Amino acid sequence: MDSLPAAVASALAEADSETTDWPARRQALTAVSAELQSLLVTRAGPELVALAEDVVTQLAAAATTIRRHRVELAELAHQVLGTHARACAAARPDPVRLADWLLDLQLRHPEAPDVGLAAYSEALDDEGLAHYRDRAVALFEPLPVIGFGETGRYDRARWALLRVMEELAEYTEDVDLQLLVLTKDLSSGWHYLQVATVLRDSGRSGEALEWVHRGLGAVGGRGAATRLLDLAVEEHLRRGTPQQAVEVCREAFVARPSLDVYLKIRALVVHTDDWPPLRAQLVEHLVRDGGRLAVEVYRRIVEVELARRGIEEQDLLVEWLEQLRGLQPDAFADYLDHIRSRHAADRQLLDELTRRGF
Structure with missing residues (x-):
């Protein structure tokens, strides 16, 4: 059992060399993974947890540095991580220490296998999950927002944190976490639409409309403008404020005239007394333009x-x-x-x- 980490280190030594017999080394690593799985039956406990962590860390680090065999090494790391999750469920290690290890694995080794928090639900418990969340959010919040029209620069650290936060938001079904992730990238109107849609779907209509207006201001009538307008109209009609639906469309038409927006306005008011003067106003704007x-x-x-x-x-x-x-x-x-x-x-x-x- 104690010899397994050394066996992994030996198999990984110079694994990227063209002269290395990679199939033999891969077979040795696969044997280590299989041995760890068998220990779940005979030696499940804190020692197996520590052993699996050692092996996962070695494989994750190798997946980053040994590019030639990155996919195979990442797959092996994923297998051993599954063994680690089952060992933790049996041994119930300190949940805070486990949370730190899971975060550090992902942040130090961006090529590491994805950590599925559901597999660690029992071992982390409420205490470990709260610690994991607090630490992840504290690291993620200071990241700069990618503004409209900017090119996102996803370095390894940002990408790793983004992956952590996306999994955390999905696992906890926490809308605020999901919004925190989405609002870090506002490089296009479609990102504003994503934020507004999540807010709308979670029943936060007022906030959704605020993000629609922000998105419309950013896109200037292009890109996602049509979808943003559709969402605004739907929400205003659902809220019983049709006049505001008309107004947001009128503002969009004035900012960037288009037939589509004209037709939206027409459909909203064509059968009312407001249509003739509003139509004249829209036409007058076109003439002035x-x-x-x-x-x-x-x-x-x-x-x-x-x-x-x-x-x-x-x-x-x-x-x-x-x-x-x-x-x-x-x-x-x-x-x-x-x-x-x-x-x-x-x-x-x-x-x-x-x-x-x-």
Whole structure:
């Protein structure tokens, strides 16, 4: 039993050399793992716990330094760690010391096998798990947040801590831990959406909406903006505040006009008295903007309203077309031909356009 760590050290010596007989060394390491498993039946106790820790540590360190055989060494370390968990369940070592060992294994050897806390639930008990959590959080909290648009730099230390925290959050089902992990990386709008979704799903609607607004401010109408808006609208409608759903969409439209956002607003208020003045406000913003993007959005809005027969007041249609002619006088004739072609079967519309000088 006492010779097993030495056998591991011998098998790992110069294992990365091209001249080394790796299959023979791998077989020796596999034999050590098998011997440790057999000791669970005959020698389960504190000595086996310490022995397994020694072997796991050697294999985890080797998986980091011996790149040629990293996968096989990590798999062997995983097998021995499973033996260690079963030995701990039987021997019940000091839970605080066990928590420290599990954390140190992962932080000192990022290539170490993943530690599944469920396998150590009995051995850690409440005391050990609390110590594990407190120490992990104390190490994780000072890490800098990756801001919007920044490239995440996941060095070995950060990656190891992230893996520890993700497993801890999943095992404990602690939403606050999950949020602590997620809010360390806000490099894209999708990360804001993740945070808002977790908050929404956990019943923290107000906080979810706060993160939606933060995300919308960061993305500027791009990337995850559509999904963020969808979540905001769903939550406001669920909370019985439809006007706020309209307002958040209006703000998004003003920040970056798009047909999708226009249609969201339209769907929310088209059957109310608020729609005509709000529609005029949105169109006025496009006219003031006057840029190429705004003109394209303007054109698509006109097409949508025509297709849905949403413009029943011919005067409004004429006003919109006149504004488009002022924005793009050189291209307006081609656009008007496009409208006539698409709506060739609508004689009433075509006659009205002709009568109005179009």
